[in-house]
Amino acid sequence: MRISITETTHPSPKPDSSQLGFGRIFTDHMFLMDYTAGAGWHEARIVPFGPLTLHPAATVLHYGAEIFEGLKAYRRPDGAVQLFRPVENIRRLNRSAERLCLPRIDETDALEILTAFVRHEQDWTPSAPGTSLYIRPFLFGTDETLGVHAAKSAMLVIIASPVGSYYKEGINPVKIMIEDQDVRAVRGGTGYAKCGGNYAASTRASERAEQQGYSQVLWLDGVERRYIEEVGAMNVMFKIDGEIVTPALTGSILPGITRMSCIELLKKEGYPVSERLLSVDELAQALESGRLEEAWGCGTAAVISPIGELCYQGIKYPVSGGAIGPVTQYLYDTLTGIQWGTKPDPFHWTYLLD
Numbered sequence: 575m576r577i578s579i580t581e582t583t584h585p586s587p588k589p590d591s592s593q594l595g596f597g598r599i600f601t602d603h604m605f606l607m608d609y610t611a612g613a614g615w616h617e618a619r620i621v622p623f624g625p626l627t628l629h630p631a632a633t634v635l636h637y638g639a640e641i642f643e644g645l646k647a648y649r650r651p652d653g654a655v656q657l658f659r660p661v662e663n664i665r666r667l668n669r670s671a672e673r674l675c676l677p678r679i680d681e682t683d684a685l686e687i688l689t690a691f692v693r694h695e696q697d698w699t700p701s702a703p704g705t706s707l708y709i710r711p712f713l714f715g716t717d718e719t720l721g722v723h724a725a726k727s728a729m730l731v732i733i734a735s736p737v738g739s740y741y742k743e744g745i746n747p748v749k750i751m752i753e754d755q756d757v758r759a760v761r762g763g764t765g766y767a768k769c770g771g772n773y774a775a776s777t778r779a780s781e782r783a784e785q786q787g788y789s790q791v792l793w794l795d796g797v798e799r800r801y802i803e804e805v806g807a808m809n810v811m812f813k814i815d816g817e818i819v820t821p822a823l824t825g826s827i828l829p830g831i832t833r834m835s836c837i838e839l840l841k842k843e844g845y846p847v848s849e850r851l852l853s854v855d856e857l858a859q860a861l862e863s864g865r866l867e868e869a870w871g872c873g874t875a876a877v878i879s880p881i882g883e884l885c886y887q888g889i890k891y892p893v894s895g896g897a898i899g900p901v902t903q904y905l906y907d908t909l910t911g912i913q914w915g916t917k918p919d920p921f922h923w924t925y926l927l928d
């Protein structure tokens with residue numbers, strides 16, 4: 575693959591790690607590549623970070639043909655920078671592309687692009703505890719017509735943002751509202767694809783929950799509003815009667831790489847893990863009878879987010895006495911240890927940039 579590089583003439587100073595937040599500061603460059611039916615992907619280039627120019631009829635602006643990924647580059651104690659299971663993000667990007675009729679990218683080329691871009695921007699990877707360089711690849715249709723068709727032209731963009739520790743004051747359990755009105759996705763829809771449209775559909779409920787003091791919503795299935803799906807931008811897991819239960823990937827749930835990694839870690843440790851349907855009634859009963867021992871969300875941004883309270887139809891249920899449970903803590907420590915290179919990586923999940 576040939577990737578042309580145009581260096582910025584105005585490099586920005588690196589931010590202070592105490593001022594990072596999430597996705598507000600961007601590195602000096604971005605990666606761009608164009609797709610045209612017939613010609614395929616072409617003009618891979620790293621250019622100075624800046625606005626994109628789009629035709630006002632571009633498909634993405636009218637019909638939401640957009641997919642994205644989210645992964646992080648981590649600064650190891652020895653100063654090197656590594657990624658976490660990047661090939662899984664590439665595979666998921668291609669599965670999302672297939673669902674939205676956007677062009678796929680050869681896996682080897684995509685890994686080459688991703689690593690070349692992150693290597694070019696790696697000085698932006700912060701080193702303070704819990705900080706990382708968040709990488710956001712996104713792909714969208716750019717056909718210059720209002721007709722509705724599979725994209726014949728598209729663009730892949732990768733931007734990167736140094737992000738702060740998700741937990742500035744230690745890991746605080748979050749309050750989650752179980753949403754029983756809006757739905758995020760239905761089977762047969764785009765729930766399993768990481769696409770912007772899923773977020774457009776979910777924002778109203780998230781805003782309502784936030785106004786009531788909840789950090790995210792827990793989605794129920796779109797048909798019966800009965801089965802637990804996932805939390806905002808995270809998958810969800812519960813420990814009920816000693817068993818780890820997480821909703822099965824039925825098509826409306828995003829198949830998280832953190833979720834998959836948690837399952838692999840837990841199985842290796844000998845925990846019984848069950849991927850199955852979990853109804854909100856079963857969950858409420860487990861809460862009422864004290865059999866729900868722990869609950870947590872898992873995703874790239876927060877890694878592991880303990881749930882300290884669930885609210886369903888106006889009833890507030892405390893979880894783990896509002897504290898972080900031992901399995902939640904184990905997953906957090908192990909995953910972050912592997913990601914930041916402070917613990918051994920027996921699964922070979924990390925990808926070291928040379």
Ligand SMILES: *Cc1c(COP(=O)(O)O)cnc(C)c1O
Binds near residue numbers: 872874
């Ligand atoms: C990205 C995402 C997740 C988490 O996936 P990871 O690969 O673990 O980061 C979960 N749910 C939704 C809706 C997401 O967009």
